[in-house]
Amino acid sequence: MEKYQKIMVGIDGSEQSKLALERAIQLAKLADANILLVTVQNDAKFVALAGGASATYRMDPVMLDDSRQQIRDFLEKCTDEVKQAGIPVDAKIYYGDSKTELAEELPKKENVDLIVLGATGLNRLERVLIGSNTNYVVQNAKCDVVIVKDPADNK
Template sequence: MHKYQKILVGVDGSPQAHAALDRAIELAKQNDAALIIASVLNSDKYVGLGMALGANYINKAAEVDLLGRLQDSGSVLVNQAKSAGITDVTLEITEGNSKTALAEDLVTKYAADLVVIGATGTNVVERVLIGSNAHFIVQHAKVDVLVVR
């Protein structure tokens, strides 16, 4: 049986992401693996809006506040993993495109050999228009991907 060494889990505060974290913790314990908990502030979504409305539309203080909130909520998740017995836990808070960050950038940065993500709750129309993160990551990641429902 393959033994995973570094498990990357994407979290965004959704119920699906919480389920993914629970599964990633379980797998990290079974494999004695490192766990990387990643939250990506999807700047693509708000930068386009700011460009359409003018460069000054995006409030830098609000962005810093959002990143701080992600850090705080991520710290709670790190403590959850440590309480479950995972000793090697890393929190990654970053900005960018969440799809490429989880499928490529963070996999490379941490040499992850498994990505765990929650299934999205978007409807069919949203998936056609913007594509789901899960679908993109499954299609583009060069490592195993587990989609948790």
Template structure:
């Protein structure tokens, strides 16, 4: 069985992401691996919070608030991982396209060799319109992907 060294898990506050985080904790512990917890503010989902006409952008104050919330909730996950004995934990809170960040950018940045992601963190309408992150990551990642169902 392959021993994973750097496990990237995407979290977004959904029950599916929580299940993925729990599985990533188990795998990081079993493999004595680095755990990279990624929370990406996908600003495209928040169009309309700003006032620009013809441009999809998020109001700067709302953006800062959302990033702060992601940072705070991410720190809770870091603490949980460390309590379980996972020594090397990285929190990545950023904004951008969550699909490419998980499938490509963060894999390269951290040298991840496994991505753990929830089956879906979006509602039915978002899945139809933009597709799920899980589907994109499975199709485009150059490393192993574990899709966790709730």
């Protein structure tokens, strides 16, 4: 079995993505691997999640900028955490459909050999969407995938 060299972690700001990051750090230490932190933003989906707005609604540019800044800040915190663990890290924000980006495009583009994702997202509606994203990644990724569940979900 070959060692993992690059571990991609899907980051969305949720507790689940924090748990995924913790697991990725553990795995990277064991495999002496690098970590790639990624978030895939889809502004249309964000609008629907933020307020259930119709597809014709256009998000206020200030709100959109704020949401993008929040994810940049979160990625920066995550990057610092990985660096403190002594692991080489890179963080990137991509735009598009998270399912195909996480499962197909990014692993190929970034030479990823392991994907680590949280099992659910930020809120109830997003859990349905993220859950379907997670399922899509598991079914379609050409590399190994680790899904991290919250220990509280097992109680």
